[in-house]
Amino acid sequence: MIYGFIGTGNMGRTLIEAFIRSGKLKPSELIISNRTKSKAEALAKSYPGLRLASDNRETVRNSDVFFLCIKPGEFRNVLDEIRDAVREDQIAVSITSPVMVADLEAWLSARIAKIIPSIANAACAGNSLFIPGSRLTRENRDHLRDLFGAISQPLMVEEVHTRVASDLACCAPAFMAHLMEKLADAAVEETGLPRETALSLVTRMAEGLGRLLTEGGFTLETLQERVAVPGGITREGLNLLQKDVGPVFNELIRLTHAKYEDDIEKVQNSLFPKMKK
Ligand SMILES: NC(=O)C1=CN([C@@H]2O[C@H](COP(=O)(O)OP(=O)(O)OC[C@H]3O[C@@H](n4cnc5c(N)ncnc54)[C@H](OP(=O)(O)O)[C@@H]3O)[C@@H](O)[C@H]2O)C=CC1
Ligand SMILES: O=C(O)[C@@H]1CCC=N1
Numbered sequence: 001m002i003y004g005f006i007g008t009g010n011m012g013r014t015l016i017e018a019f020i021r022s023g024k025l026k027p028s029e030l031i032i033s034n035r036t037k038s039k040a041e042a043l044a045k046s047y048p049g050l051r052l053a054s055d056n057r058e059t060v061r062n063s064d065v066f067f068l069c070i071k072p073g074e075f076r077n078v079l080d081e082i083r084d085a086v087r088e089d090q091i092a093v094s095i096t097s098p099v100m101v102a103d104l105e106a107w108l109s110a111r112i113a114k115i116i117p118s119i120a121n122a123a124c125a126g127n128s129l130f131i132p133g134s135r136l137t138r139e140n141r142d143h144l145r146d147l148f149g150a151i152s153q154p155l156m157v158e159e160v161h162t163r164v165a166s167d168l169a170c171c172a173p174a175f176m177a178h179l180m181e182k183l184a185d186a187a188v189e190e191t192g193l194p195r196e197t198a199l200s201l202v203t204r205m206a207e208g209l210g211r212l213l214t215e216g217g218f219t220l221e222t223l224q225e226r227v228a229v230p231g232g233i234t235r236e237g238l239n240l241l242q243k244d245v246g247p248v249f250n251e252l253i254r255l256t257h258a259k260y261e262d263d264i265e266k267v268q269n270s271l272f273p274k275m276k277k
Pocket of ligand 2: 096097098116163166167170171
């Protein structure tokens, strides 16, 4: 089975490396192409056996399953280029949330799936969000679930919930990292603690927190209860967070959804331009 990757940027490279490091795929099972060739060349050099295609059509022609690891605004170009090289028996996986499964099915004859990975998958952790298209067979679904199961917990998601699920599984690593950095920076500003120490403390804390929640039998709720003893210092902090942080997240979810709707509209205008009168 040969797996093609179109786009070896941030996420394309992350997926390729996660599949290889997990032992799920061998470099010789992969063929890749990228707009800036040097980027794909560098990746191919790091993994002997990994094949570099001269263009996206070559990637498609030589693969059984191919991944579209490109940004929303880049779809029209790539779809135009590969459309007549795609076969009905192939599986095409898009990792991009605002490109609708039905629109990809209209463009390509392949069996379509949308699978949104998370940066957490680089550590073989976290979820991947699985939105199957209508042409996927049961075997195709099992195949993709098995593949992504090597680097993540695949979770079936309704397309209508893609945005919110992606906010929590895929964007949140960045949101949480930002909050941790802000916490460390505030500690530095308020007390003069060296920044390096502050960053190290919050990073180690996050490592422990992750383990407690995954292997330690804690939930988010029980964890807060255990640390915030009544009348203690943590309780004071939690009271403040409860008041101030909640509304920010409501605003954040509304914001990601507004940007998502905007992206969907732009993608649809580029894939299906309205006929000008
Ligand atoms: N970052 C994340 O954590 C996650 C990202 N995603 C989604 O993945 C998608 C890609 O994101 P990301 O990897 O961060 O973006 P990047 O910009 O890092 O990668 C996109 C890659 O696509 C390449 N590309 C663009 N046009 C073409 C083309 N015509 N032919 C071949 N290659 C092309 C670019 O090449 P060039 O080198 O020339 O720029 C670039 O390497 C986005 O839609 C994002 O929303 C999904 C889940 C998580
Ligand atoms: O648009 C998305 O949902 C993904 C998640 C992180 C980046 N892109």
